[in-house]
Amino acid sequence: MDAHILTQYGLDQNITMKEAIEAFVESLAFQKKSRETIRGYRLSLLDANRYFSERMNGPIRCRDITLHQHIQPYFTHLFQERKLQVASAKRYVSAMRSFFRFLEIQDVVGKDPTARLQLPRVRKTEREHLTQDEFYLFVSCIDIPIVRYIALVQALAGLRVSEAIQLTLDDVDFDGQCIRVRHGKGDKARTVPINEELMSALQDYLMHHRPATQSLLFFATKRTGTISIAYINLVLERATKQAGIDKHVTSHILRHSYASWLVKQNVNIVHIQKVLGHESVRTTSGYMHVYQDDLQEAISNVRFLPEKGVASDE
Known part of the structure; x- marks a missing residue:
C-alpha cells in the first residue's frame, strides 16, 4: 500500500470508524483492488x-479502538457465538489489518492495534477436489448448458468462476489455443493455454448453445446477458446430488481439481502457479495432494535394504 496514495485523505483524528471505512474503501478502489475484495x-x-x-x-472513534477491549473480543465473538470457522476468518482478519495500516499511515492511530492479534490455530487440511472420473460423471449431470461449459473452463483451464463469467468473445483465442484473462485477482492479466478437448467443447458451445444476443460476453444469457455465481453454484449443487458424489462441490472446487490433476501429471509447480494466477508459489503448494495409490506405488518400488535382506543374528 503506497503511502503517497493514502496520505491524500487528511482524515481527522477524531473520525469515527464508520466514516473511516468509507475513506478506506475509496483507497482500495484507487489501488484497483477487485470488486469482490472491496x-x-x-x-x-x-x-x-x-x-x-x-x-x-x-459511535466509536478509530483512535479509541484497542486490541484487548475491542478487537480480540470481536474475534472471540465470531468464533464462539457465531461459530465462524478459523479458516473462514481470513477475510475479517485481512480487512481489519489493512484498515488499521491505512489509519496508521493517516496518523489517525498511533499504533496498529491488530499487530498482536492472536487467533486459534487451525490444522491445515488438503483442499477438496474431484478425481477425473468424478468430474466427468459430475459434468454429465449438469442440466444447464451454459453452466456445464463454465464448469469445463474451470476444470480444464483453472479459471476462477468470476474470471470465467467475465470472458468476452475476443478473450478466447482458438487460433492461439489460449484464454486471455484480462481482469484476474488484483486486476492482473494472464494467458492460459488450453488443450484440444476444451477447445472442441467451447466451439460446440458457440455453435449450438450460445444464444443470439448483443452481449460481447462469451458466456452470455438471452434474458439478462450475464449469469450470476450464486446461480452457477445452485446448479452445481443439484448436479452433485444427481451424480451421487459425497463432496461439497462448488465452482471453486473445480479450479482446485484442475490444479490437483496438473500436480498428478508432474507439471512443474511454477508453471501451475502461472496458469492459476497466484502471486506466490506458496499458495500453489496448497494443491500438492499426496495421492494414496501413487504413494503406495512409490514406496513399493523403493529398496531400503540390501538384496540379502535384514541381517540375522546367525
Whole structure:
C-alpha cells in the first residue's frame, strides 16, 4: 500500500470508524483492488463497527479502538457465538489489518492495534477436489448448458468462476489455443493455454448453445446477458446430488481439481502457479495432494535394504 496514495485523505483524528471505512474503501478502489475484495472488506469492517458501537452504546472513534477491549473480543465473538470457522476468518482478519495500516499511515492511530492479534490455530487440511472420473460423471449431470461449459473452463483451464463469467468473445483465442484473462485477482492479466478437448467443447458451445444476443460476453444469457455465481453454484449443487458424489462441490472446487490433476501429471509447480494466477508459489503448494495409490506405488518400488535382506543374528 503506497503511502503517497493514502496520505491524500487528511482524515481527522477524531473520525469515527464508520466514516473511516468509507475513506478506506475509496483507497482500495484507487489501488484497483477487485470488486469482490472491496465488497468483502467493507462488509467485514461494517460488521465489526456494529459490534464495537453496540458495546460502546454509540459511535466509536478509530483512535479509541484497542486490541484487548475491542478487537480480540470481536474475534472471540465470531468464533464462539457465531461459530465462524478459523479458516473462514481470513477475510475479517485481512480487512481489519489493512484498515488499521491505512489509519496508521493517516496518523489517525498511533499504533496498529491488530499487530498482536492472536487467533486459534487451525490444522491445515488438503483442499477438496474431484478425481477425473468424478468430474466427468459430475459434468454429465449438469442440466444447464451454459453452466456445464463454465464448469469445463474451470476444470480444464483453472479459471476462477468470476474470471470465467467475465470472458468476452475476443478473450478466447482458438487460433492461439489460449484464454486471455484480462481482469484476474488484483486486476492482473494472464494467458492460459488450453488443450484440444476444451477447445472442441467451447466451439460446440458457440455453435449450438450460445444464444443470439448483443452481449460481447462469451458466456452470455438471452434474458439478462450475464449469469450470476450464486446461480452457477445452485446448479452445481443439484448436479452433485444427481451424480451421487459425497463432496461439497462448488465452482471453486473445480479450479482446485484442475490444479490437483496438473500436480498428478508432474507439471512443474511454477508453471501451475502461472496458469492459476497466484502471486506466490506458496499458495500453489496448497494443491500438492499426496495421492494414496501413487504413494503406495512409490514406496513399493523403493529398496531400503540390501538384496540379502535384514541381517540375522546367525
